[in-house]
Amino acid sequence: MDGKTYKLRASCNACNESKVRCSQTKPTCARCERNKTTCVYGLSRRTHKDAPPISLSHSHSHSHSGSQPHSHSGSRRSSVHIPNATATANATTTANYTSTTTPFMPLHENSMTSYPPQPSVDQFFAQQQPHHQQPSTAGPGPGILSPANLDLPSFMTPLPTPNEDHTNSLFSSFGNFAAGVGGVNGSVNNILTPLTGSPGTGTSASTSTDMFQQPQVQECTCHAGVMEQMASMSQPSRNEERRLSLDVQLSQLKRCIIASEASMGCGHHGNGDSEPINIISVAMLIGRIIDEFELMLNERIGRGTTMPERERSLSLDEATISIREPRLCWGVLELEDDDEVELRQRLYLLYFRKLERLLSQLNVFVRTLHDSRGGSCNPTFIMACEYIHLWLEKKAEGVKRLFPAADEYTGRIPS
Numbered sequence: 001m002d003g004k005t006y007k008l009r010a011s012c013n014a015c016n017e018s019k020v021r022c023s024q025t026k027p028t029c030a031r032c033e034r035n036k037t038t039c040v041y042g043l044s045r046r047t048h049k050d051a052p053p054i055s056l057s058h059s060h061s062h063s064h065s066g067s068q069p070h071s072h073s074g075s076r077r078s079s080v081h082i083p084n085a086t087a088t089a090n091a092t093t094t095a096n097y098t099s100t101t102t103p104f105m106p107l108h109e110n111s112m113t114s115y116p117p118q119p120s121v122d123q124f125f126a127q128q129q130p131h132h133q134q135p136s137t138a139g140p141g142p143g144i145l146s147p148a149n150l151d152l153p154s155f156m157t158p159l160p161t162p163n164e165d166h167t168n169s170l171f172s173s174f175g176n177f178a179a180g181v182g183g184v185n186g187s188v189n190n191i192l193t194p195l196t197g198s199p200g201t202g203t204s205a206s207t208s209t210d211m212f213q214q215p216q217v218q219e220c221t222c223h224a225g226v227m228e229q230m231a232s233m234s235q236p237s238r239n240e241e242r243r244l245s246l247d248v249q250l251s252q253l254k255r256c257i258i259a260s261e262a263s264m265g266c267g268h269h270g271n272g273d274s275e276p277i278n279i280i281s282v283a284m285l286i287g288r289i290i291d292e293f294e295l296m297l298n299e300r301i302g303r304g305t306t307m308p309e310r311e312r313s314l315s316l317d318e319a320t321i322s323i324r325e326p327r328l329c330w331g332v333l334e335l336e337d338d339d340e341v342e343l344r345q346r347l348y349l350l351y352f353r354k355l356e357r358l359l360s361q362l363n364v365f366v367r368t369l370h371d372s373r374g375g376s377c378n379p380t381f382i383m384a385c386e387y388i389h390l391w392l393e394k395k396a397e398g399v400k401r402l403f404p405a406a407d408e409y410t411g412r413i414p415s
């Protein structure tokens with residue numbers, strides 16, 4: 001040796017013998033000597049750059065190692081200028097060796113799944129650069145694993161980062177999808193925009209109004225009063241302890257009669273393709289009115305006592321007037337008790353006559369239904385309406401007999 005101290009590898013590349021002790025003239029470790037194998041990989045690649053690659057045959061390696069003593073004197077000076085074949089072999093050997101030991105190759109496999117950003121890749125190369133560049137500082141060129149020799153864009157095709165542009169494109173795509181759905185079910189702007197003409201919507205105010213015109217035509221509130229009055233006439237009011245006063249009862253009956261007349265006089269029955277079901281509700285409300293009249297008359301007259309009919313009515317009415325009902329008056333005129341009782345009886349009869357007129361209107365309605373809609377309306381429905389009207393008339397006649405002085409008032413009562 002020329003006085004220089006060469007750095008030896010920690011182990012032999014051929015047999016992993018620890019603490020290789022060999023020289024340039026005899027690069028053989030102890031294990032290779034026992035196995036009678038020529039060891040050409042004992043020296044470090046830094047000082048033994050002309051060693052043949054592993055892929056070459058054993059005979060070529062032996063002949064090449066035998067020629068090493070002749071070229072030892074100039075190997076150190078000409079170590080930088082290596083023939084192209086040898087440099088290519090060294091590069092191939094280094095690439096084959098590092099492909100199984102370096103952790104960088106799995107990075108290409110994971111780049112399609114983890115999508116690492118560019119700064120993290122540069123940071124990884126900055127950490128790995130001292131380790132990979134150390135064996136090749138005096139080599140034929142830059143390191144194989146240097147970032148300068150790798151075309152990262154060709155290996156990595158990550159998805160776009162969700163930045164502002166990507167978000168805008170996402171919402172624009174969603175807007176196009178909503179527009180496509182709106183094109184199938186109708187214009188979205190016509191539904192969400194108020195019914196006023198505005199530029200840019202593509203529709204006029206008349207077109208938007210036509211969309212909601214049909215439900216508005218079919219809306220009818222003529223029958224709402226009947227249902228409201230039926231709900232107000234609750235069952236607890238039939239209890240004698242919770243009976244209402246005369247003025248409240250008569251005003252409730254008056255509202256029921258008005259609601260029934262409005263429902264029968266409704267002109268929103270359509271074009272005759274269905275039965276007017278509202279007449280059943282009107283008939284039920286009329287039946288409730290007759291029941292209320294019967295309860296009031298039974299309470300006032302007090303049937304079942306031994307007193308004469310006239311005296312029973314007066315005594316019960318006087319007790320009711322003095323306890324819980326308001327007194328009748330006409331300006332400054334003070335009414336006697338018997339006069340007030342007579343006026344109350346006339347009020348009963350007056351509202352009962354209104355009930356009779358309501359039954360007459362129901363009869364006319366049923367006959368008109370039978371004549372005008374006999375072809376399109378269900379005959380069973382018409383027959384049911386006729387039987388209901390007949391039953392209500394019979395029930396009203398039975399209530400009319402309860403009036404104590406009905407025969408005395410033969411004259412016509414003004415409406």
